[in-house]
Amino acid sequence: MKILFEDSEVIVLVKPVGVPSETTQNGEKGILDLLKNQQGLKDVYLLHRLDRNVGGVMVFAKTKKSAAHISKQIQENTFKKTYLAVVDGVIEEKQGIYKDLLFKDSSKNRSYVVNRMRKGVKEASLEYVVLNENNNKSLVKVKLHTGRTHQIRVQFSSRKTPLCGDIKYGSKDRESDIALFSHSISFCHPVTEEILTFTEYPTKIEYPWNLFGSDLGE
Numbered sequence: 001m002k003i004l005f006e007d008s009e010v011i012v013l014v015k016p017v018g019v020p021s022e023t024t025q026n027g028e029k030g031i032l033d034l035l036k037n038q039q040g041l042k043d044v045y046l047l048h049r050l051d052r053n054v055g056g057v058m059v060f061a062k063t064k065k066s067a068a069h070i071s072k073q074i075q076e077n078t079f080k081k082t083y084l085a086v087v088d089g090v091i092e093e094k095q096g097i098y099k100d101l102l103f104k105d106s107s108k109n110r111s112y113v114v115n116r117m118r119k120g121v122k123e124a125s126l127e128y129v130v131l132n133e134n135n136n137k138s139l140v141k142v143k144l145h146t147g148r149t150h151q152i153r154v155q156f157s158s159r160k161t162p163l164c165g166d167i168k169y170g171s172k173d174r175e176s177d178i179a180l181f182s183h184s185i186s187f188c189h190p191v192t193e194e195i196l197t198f199t200e201y202p203t204k205i206e207y208p209w210n211l212f213g214s215d216l217g218e
Contacts, residue, residue, distance in 0.1 A: 001013055001014070001015075001016060001031070001034060001038070002014040002200075003039075004057065004198045004200070005196070005198060008062065008063075009061065009062055009063060009066040009189065009190050009191050010059055010060065010061055010062060010066060010070070010189070010190070011035065011039070011041070011044070011059070011060050011062060012057065012058070012059045012060075012185070012196075012198050013031075013035075013057075013058060013060075014055065014056060014057060014058075014200050015031050015050055015054075015055050015056060015057075015058050015182070016055055017053055017054065017055040017177055018052060018053065018177075019031050019034070019052065020052045021046060021049040021050055021052075021058075022046055022049070031058070032044060032046050032060070035060060041062065043062060043063065043064075044060050044061070044062055045060060045061040045062070045063075045064070045066075045067035046060060047059060047060060047061055047067060047070050047071060047074065048074060048079075048081075048147070050182055051150070051178070051180075053177040053178045054178060054180045054181065054182065055181055055182070055202065056083070056181045056182025056183060056200060056202075057182045057183070057184060057185050057198050057199070057200050058182065058185070059185055059187065059198075061190070065190065066190040066191070069188075069190035070187055070190060073187055073188060074147070077145065077146075078187075078188065079185070079186070079187045080143070080184075080185065080186040080187070081143070081144050081147075081182065081184070081185050081186075082141060082142065082143045082144075082183045082184045082185075083141070083142045083143075083144070083152060083180055083181060083182055083183050084139065084140070084141055084142075084180075084181045084183045084201070084202065084216075085139075085140045085142055085152060085156070085163050085179055085180045085181070086137050086138070086139055086140070086163065086164040086179035086208045086209065086211070086212070087137065087138050087140055087156050087161040087162065087163055087164060087179075088136070088137060088161060088162055088163075088164055088171050088172070088173060089136060089137075089138065089160065089161045090133055090136065090138055090161075091128075091130050091138050091140070091159075091161055094129065094130040095127075095128060095129040095130065096127070096128060097125065097126070097127045097128075098124075098125070098126050098127075098128070098155045098156075098159070099123070099124070099125045100113045100123075100124050100125075100154075100155055100158065101113065101114050101115070101116070101117060101121050101122070101123060101124070102114070102121065102122055102123075102124045102148050102149075102151065102154060102155075103118075103120055103121045104120065104122075104148070104149045110150070110168065111148065111149050111150045111151070111153075111154045112154065113154060113155070113158040122146070122148055123146065124146050124148045124151050124155060125145035125146050126142055126143060126144050126145055126146075126151065126152065126155060127142070127143045127145065128140050128141065128142045128143070129141050131212070131215050132212050132215050134211040134212060135211055137164060137208055137211055138161065139211075139212040139215055140156075141183065150169070152180060153166055153168075153169045153178070153180070154169055157169035157170045157171075163178055163179050163180055164176055164178075164179035164208045165177050165178050165179050165208075166178045166179075166180075173208075175207055175208075176206070176207050176208055179208050179209070181200075181201075181202040181209075182200075183199060183200065183201070184197060184198060184199040184200070185197070185198055186198075201216045202216065204216050
């Protein structure tokens with residue numbers, strides 16, 4: 001667990017792939033528990049989540065006041081998140097905005113693109129830019145406008161470019177975990193009011209990120 005920043009109010013870290021954000025129903029410990037046990041933090045508050053097989057930058061609050069402050073930023077969409085993803089196939093439009101209506105089926109832990117608004121349906125929006133293409137894969141940078149369950153995964157899958165390794169949403173590539181990484185977050189510090197930005201890259205040597213090494217930082 002790599003710590004990027006820590007003070008009396010927040011802690012920013014890189015969540016490893018394979019670790020849930022919080023304790024699961026079957027009792028498996030998540031990153032929140034690791035912070036309490038390994039870092040000796042008595043009070044730590046989960047502000048946002050990453051799927052188990054998604055790694056990358058996360059921020060946690062260390063006080064209730066800071067948790068409320070950053071949660072408000074998330075609700076008001078002033079908390080900024082970008083992701084890196086590798087998708088199967090070539091995207092025709094090299095940059096653009098995806099807007100969809102998403103329905104979450106909680107019983108199946110799965111989201112679907114639907115055609116009309118009804119109970120349980122929420123609007124979803126993101127913007128993307130294709131950074132490179134190789135071996136019929138595309139490296140994409142994604143900026144979320146909304147934070148829906150599995151949003152990036154289902155929006156790209158619905159356009160027949162599922163995330164590499166995302167078997168649940170249609171990828172036939174079984175050689176990797178889901179190729180999605182929380183690349184950067186930017187938020188206003190709850191006390192100093194300074195805008196803080198933290199950036200990290202996935203491991204270049206792991207497939208499919210190794211197809212785009214020169215595009216993954218120094």
